[in-house]
Amino acid sequence: MDFPQYAANEVDAEFYDATALTSNPAFWAYHLCGLVSESPGWFGVPEAEFRRLRDEQLFNPLRWPVLRIPLAGGHEIVIVYETYELIPAEEYEYAVQYWLRIAGQEPPHILGAAEMEGAYGGIRWPELVKAAAPAGTGGIQQPSARLLALLPILTDADIPQSEFLPMVSAALREQGATAPEAQTQALLTDRQYGEDATWSVDAEGIWTCDTWPNSRLRTHSHNPRPAAVSRALAP
Numbered sequence: 001m002d003f004p005q006y007a008a009n010e011v012d013a014e015f016y017d018a019t020a021l022t023s024n025p026a027f028w029a030y031h032l033c034g035l036v037s038e039s040p041g042w043f044g045v046p047e048a049e050f051r052r053l054r055d056e057q058l059f060n061p062l063r064w065p066v067l068r069i070p071l072a073g074g075h076e077i078v079i080v081y082e083t084y085e086l087i088p089a090e091e092y093e094y095a096v097q098y099w100l101r102i103a104g105q106e107p108p109h110i111l112g113a114a115e116m117e118g119a120y121g122g123i124r125w126p127e128l129v130k131a132a133a134p135a136g137t138g139g140i141q142q143p144s145a146r147l148l149a150l151l152p153i154l155t156d157a158d159i160p161q162s163e164f165l166p167m168v169s170a171a172l173r174e175q176g177a178t179a180p181e182a183q184t185q186a187l188l189t190d191r192q193y194g195e196d197a198t199w200s201v202d203a204e205g206i207w208t209c210d211t212w213p214n215s216r217l218r219t220h221s222h223n224p225r226p227a228a229v230s231r232a233l234a235p
Contacts, residue, residue, distance in 0.1 A: 015080070018057075018065030022145045025176040026053040031096075035119075035152060035187055042183050043176045059083040059094050069146050070136025074103030075232045077111065077131060079149060098153050100215070102232050109215035109229050112153035121214035122155030122197055124207065125164070126235040132167075144171035151187070155197040155211060164188060206230045 021027040025043035029050050032042070058065060058081050067079040078099045098111040098121070112121025123131070132147040140146050148171050165184055172180035197209035208216045208226045216226040 013060075013062055013064045013083070015064050015066050018067055018081070019140055021053075021057065021065060022067070022140055022142070022149070024053065026050050027058075028148060028175050028177075030054050030058060032148065032151065032187070042172070042178060044178050061085045067149055068139030069131060069149060070139045070141075071131060071232065072135045073232065074136070076101050076136065076139065077150070078108065096152070098150075100229055100232060102228055105228065109225055111229070112155070112211075112214055114152045119152050119155075120211055122153040122209070122211065123150065123233065124199060125154065125156040125159045127233040128154055129163070129167070130235040131233065142174075144174040147171045148175060155209070156199065157197070158199075159188070161188065205234070 026045045026049050029041075029043045029045045030053060061083045064083065065081040069077040069079070071077065078101055080097045080099065082095045082097055084093045094115070096114040098113065099108040100111050101108045110121065111123060112119065114120075128147065128150050131150055132143050134141045134143060134146070140149060147167065151168070165181075165188070168187060169180040169184040172183055177183055197211040197214075199207055199209050201207050204227075206227045207230045210217070215229050
């Protein structure tokens with residue numbers, strides 16, 4: 001897999017297709033654990049299995065897992081599990097970066113990140129719903145997996161509960177959650193970190209927000225990135 005944005009920063013890790021991990025309940029237990037503290041137990045995964053997947057597969061400074069979510073129009077969202085070895089050795093810094101690759105454009109646009117300190121940037125609920133629908137080829141095609149993969153960067157303060165509750169509970173159930181309805185309510189109301197962004201839309205339908213990292217950060221009026229990202233993700 002080719003990621004010029006990392007090559008420019010002299011990242012030596014091998015990138016590999018981690019789509020197969022999304023069939024493992026332990027993956028979802030970890031992927032959602034920054035949203036609510038109880039999530040490691042949501043999928044009936046033993047603590048040892050949870051830790052083994054985290055330490056051996058998700059956060060390895062030499063091999064970085066990559067998830068692809070193809071979108072309509074040839075665009076795709078790319079999720080990269082990053083691990084940087086710090087000084088002194090044997091200490092690491094972890095992050096999950098969400099990139100948007102727009103067809104025919106380089107470099108990719110940053111959508112958001114989930115780090116040890118919190119989740120930042122993000123997408124709106126209507127954009128997530130559209131992105132959850134299968135599109136393109138390869139990568140993650142299962143709608144429930146696509147939805148849950150993007151959930152950590154949902155920073156929309158105006159989420160319609162009548163849509164969120166049934167959609168997310170169905171996705172959790174399909175991926176093996178033990179109490180999907182109660183767990184969905186927790187995801188809606190009990191997030192442990194991250195904060196909702198303030199979103200604004202202009203007369204041309206271009207959405208911008210106020211949280212970093214996000215290529216739609218409300219900055220200079222001549223910044224072309226919010227328009228490109230909004231059009232690629234438009235519901």
